[in-house]
Amino acid sequence: MKKNYFILVLVCVFLLVTIKNYAQTKATVNINSLEETDEGILIVKYSFDNIKSNEQFDVELSVKQGYNNLNVSSVTGDIGNNIDGKGEKTIEWNLLKDNIVLNEYVDVQLIVDVHEDLSNLSLTNLMLTSTLLPGMGLNRLDRDYNYKLMGYTGYGLIGTAFLFNSMAKSSYNKYTLELTDYDLRAKYYSRALTYRTVTNVFIFGAVGIWLTDYLWLYLKKSSLDKKYSFISPNNNFRIGAGYNNFANKPMLNLQWYF
Numbered sequence: 001m002k003k004n005y006f007i008l009v010l011v012c013v014f015l016l017v018t019i020k021n022y023a024q025t026k027a028t029v030n031i032n033s034l035e036e037t038d039e040g041i042l043i044v045k046y047s048f049d050n051i052k053s054n055e056q057f058d059v060e061l062s063v064k065q066g067y068n069n070l071n072v073s074s075v076t077g078d079i080g081n082n083i084d085g086k087g088e089k090t091i092e093w094n095l096l097k098d099n100i101v102l103n104e105y106v107d108v109q110l111i112v113d114v115h116e117d118l119s120n121l122s123l124t125n126l127m128l129t130s131t132l133l134p135g136m137g138l139n140r141l142d143r144d145y146n147y148k149l150m151g152y153t154g155y156g157l158i159g160t161a162f163l164f165n166s167m168a169k170s171s172y173n174k175y176t177l178e179l180t181d182y183d184l185r186a187k188y189y190s191r192a193l194t195y196r197t198v199t200n201v202f203i204f205g206a207v208g209i210w211l212t213d214y215l216w217l218y219l220k221k222s223s224l225d226k227k228y229s230f231i232s233p234n235n236n237f238r239i240g241a242g243y244n245n246f247a248n249k250p251m252l253n254l255q256w257y258f
Contacts, residue, residue: 027051029112032088040096046078046110051085054121058113059083061091065106074098123221127214134213141220147213154209161202168195 033045058081063070074097078089126137135147175188
């Protein structure tokens with residue numbers, strides 16, 4: 001009995017480690033081209049990678065000349081709030097209108113605030129989705145980990161439970177049919193009890209995965225609702241092209257010489 005529970009614990013530990021190792025990539029932004037036209041327009045083309053369908057981006061262009069931040073006001077295109085992440089984006093900065101002359105080394109930085117639209121993800125729909133496959137609802141809220149591995153493991157436990165239940169029935173049938181050899185009869189009965197115990201362990205493990213997923217989903221959805229309801233947009237997670245491991249967040253810096 002203890003051995004069976006030990007096997008179940010190992011399965012759960014394997015599941016958690018596997019989910020962590022299958023972490024999905026966070027969104028990044030890449031500058032594809034940077035060009036100044038004869039009319040004094042700085043054109044920045046960029047695009048996003050690894051985006052979620054419900055992610056939106058607040059884009060800001062920052063330019064430094066030496067230690068001074070330049071006035072970036074006369075900009076048009078894909079800049080500002082609620083930019084979707086699909087396709088290539090273009091920002092045009094009118095240098096002449098802002099009285100800017102780029103005649104030395106400058107540091108161009110693209111800064112992006114990320115936020116998600118969760119208004120269409122009700123807890124009820126997420127629960128129904130996770131009923132079909134545990135972890136699917138969590139993956140709709142958070143792509144950082146492959147939570148659907150919970151569901152695959154859950155169905156694997158159910159399949160294993162059916163297998164051992166079939167073996168238990170087979171052993172019990174042999175027990176009822178064996179009427180002459182009492183030692184063999186006792187062996188069949190003991191084996192049927194063991195298989196029945198293993199069946200229950202795997203069934204309880206599968207039920208535990210579904211219940212854990214429901215609780216985890218409820219807690220995560222509640223925390224995200226609070227996060228997006230009360231945090232100021234200025235304090236959102238900031239990303240750019242590339243990833244700064246020391247700061248634990250992506251950032252893009254592009255050096256440009258004239």
